[in-house]
Amino acid sequence: MADSAWSQIEAYIAEIEGTSCNDKESLEQFRIRFLGSKNVLKSLFGEIKNVENERKKEFGQKLNELKSLAETKFSTTQSELKKVDRAGAKQDMDMSLPAQPYPKGSRHPISIVMNRIIDIFEKIGFVVSEEREIEDDWHNFTAMNTPEDHPARDMQDTFYLKDSVTNLLRTHTSSVQSRVMTSTEPPIRIIAPGRVYRNETISARSHCQFHQVEGLFIDKNVSFADMKQTLLYFAREMYGPDTKIRLRPSYFPFTEPSAEMDVYWGLKDEIDYRITKGTGWLEILGCGMVDPNVLKNCNIDPEIYSGFAFGMGIERQAMLKYNISDIRLLFENDVRFLKQFSTVI
Ligand code: DAH
DSSP, X not given: OHHHHHHHHHHHHHHHHHOOOOSHHHHHHHHHHHTSTTOTHHHHHHGGGGSOGGGHHHHHHHHHHHHHHHHHHHHHHHHHHHHHHHHHHHHHOOTTSOOOOOOOOBOOHHHHHHHHHHHHHHTTTOEEOOOOSEEEHIIIIITTTOOTTOGGGSTTXXXXXXXXXXXXXXXXXXXHHHHHHHHSOSOEEEEEEEEEEOOOOOXXXXXXXXXXXXXXXXXXXXXXXXXXXXXXHHHHHHHOTTOOEEEEEEEETTEEEEEEEEEEOOOOSHHHHHHTTTSSEEEXXXXXXXXXXXXXXXXXXXXXXXXXEEEEESHXXXXXXXXXXXXXXXXXXXXXXXXXXXXXX
């Protein structure tokens, strides 16, 4: 019995060496025969007990050699077949097919308009200043000369934080003015883009969150004429070189005198009549000379320094530019809407 076991080993060695598997199926057959759970080598291992003692070790070694021969044969054949597979796949590839379209992101219309405004002011030396959206009462209202009983302070308009009488979601980017003035020595020349919040009923025309860009210029001898020239430059960059502007007297607690700026939109069609209420003029921003009280509140001496400030909403400008009729679309993040704005990242 042991003799035939010896010759069986030789026979298997010869068989393994002589086998060539050209496909996965024949390799699988090979695996089952030599390495599977019921492989043919198992009975040979059972023969060890019948081998005479002095040759047991040799027999065991021979069997182990046989087993590792089978293992090596299997793994080398397997990796060769994989290589062939990959080469085949390459050959099947059609290099003339158009590439898969790569989805390009696009900027949000609010960002496009905001970046444009930032660019325009950066060109004349304004720097961007970004500040917190959760503000305190002092920076949002008190410092900005907004008396305690001012309607803007009413709970109706302002979102106060839960359990807080002082912390709120800023109602305007004017809060950045007080932040910057209390922490920076003049001259100051900043623009502050950002999101603001008001407790307003959401409709096609108004939302409880929106965006503003604030501007602040503080230095010695800053005049109303400087403000007008700066805003005229802005309007012409933004709306075209022939744009006409007008400043109408207005009231804001933090500026004195205060004004609102309109650009001439024209009355070409019915829509122009509607958006300009029949006047042809469109209100773009609020502005004015910084009230001396605001400077004092922020530790800037109004006898030495003066300045102007302005603030504008972004949503309406974006809606006009892109003909968007419902403000809610700007906050819903529906990709079908957003991907229409062609300016790519
Ligand atoms: N903060 C005002 C608002 O939200 C806009 C504004 C008006 C800002 C006049 C200013 C300004 O800086 O001078 O309605």
